Amino acid sequence: MSRPGEAPMDKRVPTRFPVLRELADRWSPRSFLDRAPDPRQLCSIFEAARLAPSAHNTQPSRFLVARKGVGDGHARLSACLSEANQVWAPGAPVLVLASVMRERLSQVTGAMVPYPHAMHDLGLAVMSAIVQAQSMGLHCHPIAGFEPDLARAAFRVPDLFEPGLILAIGYAGPADALPEELQLKERGSRTRRVLEEVLFEGDWGLPSPLLAAPGSPP
């Protein structure tokens, strides 16, 4: 679905050990095709999010979907994006406001109690959604740069919930459809810390002997 002369982009980060296709091929585009995902695909994405684990099975995540051409939700949510993200994100056919419960009901006392893992558990649900999308040929871009207070007012988010991020969903589009200053970013390689920097064993900062395991041939 690329424009003439532009091959589909391979943004894979080299790995020494094999990784599930949906995780290896995943990346966060800024350019999206003007092509709406099938409603059933979107439903599969939210089914996946619904199945994610959460502390005490609280299931704190809520998703407000805004489709281009369906009501004015897409425009209202786009208006909550940061200035930098307004340049590209409204091009995605689907934007989702993902929110999370700030407190949870204690199964012991029946009272509302703090829920420090709320944002973590939202992340579990959002990654489930992203992996599901990827398995169907769609791409997602999670966006932290938006105004939660604007989103709360625009969609009447209750006090109990916190708008956490906006998720852009669609088919990845050609880089040259973006403003020039974003094309370089879109075509650039993804960068990641090496395994040695994120995996320890025994004590903080000590390399894990696991990494001596024979990896895949490069």
Next chain:
Amino acid sequence: MSRPGEAPMDKRVPTRFPVLRELADRWSPRSFLDRAPDPRQLCSIFEAARLAPSAHNTQPSRFLVARKGVGDGHARLSACLSEANQVWAPGAPVLVLASVMRERLSQVTGAMVPYPHAMHDLGLAVMSAIVQAQSMGLHCHPIAGFEPDLARAAFRVPDLFEPGLILAIGYAGPADALPEELQLKERGSRTRRVLEEVLFEGDWGLPSPLLAAPGSPP
């Protein structure tokens, strides 16, 4: 690998729309077989975590792995679990302390700035790890019930990082290996909110017309 008379458990939650096998089959066991995952499998799990997206590509997640029978890390991390989790989680052959950066380096000012999405981004990385494990026949159980301060002291976690959760990894074991009061939980059905409760469109609480899409036959 079940005991005589015990069939492998199917814990799938019914869905109206199809979901990737790794997400549909996933659940969080308390009983694990006494069988160590292959070191290469563990490396694939941390490769997957490393590839997860994060705000400003901060890549804030760090993993301290503790394998039963390799040094004393497994026992030291087990000692940080809450009392309820000490009953079962030390049975997992692998426990992982997952921590996250509390602040991030601003690319604009070069100073450390607040990072409100840290726990969310840790969740993205942890779910990537869980999905990767699931694709290789392993199961994970993310554990919020532990003492972050004990874990910080036990493994000398620097101030910049926050211990976020413990992830148990291994092969799911038979329910009857658990203490009696946990066997019921282990055999019970997973419960999830219906799609209508987590997916809105237009305004908070309004049902999405997406859900009128024809689903899979039940």
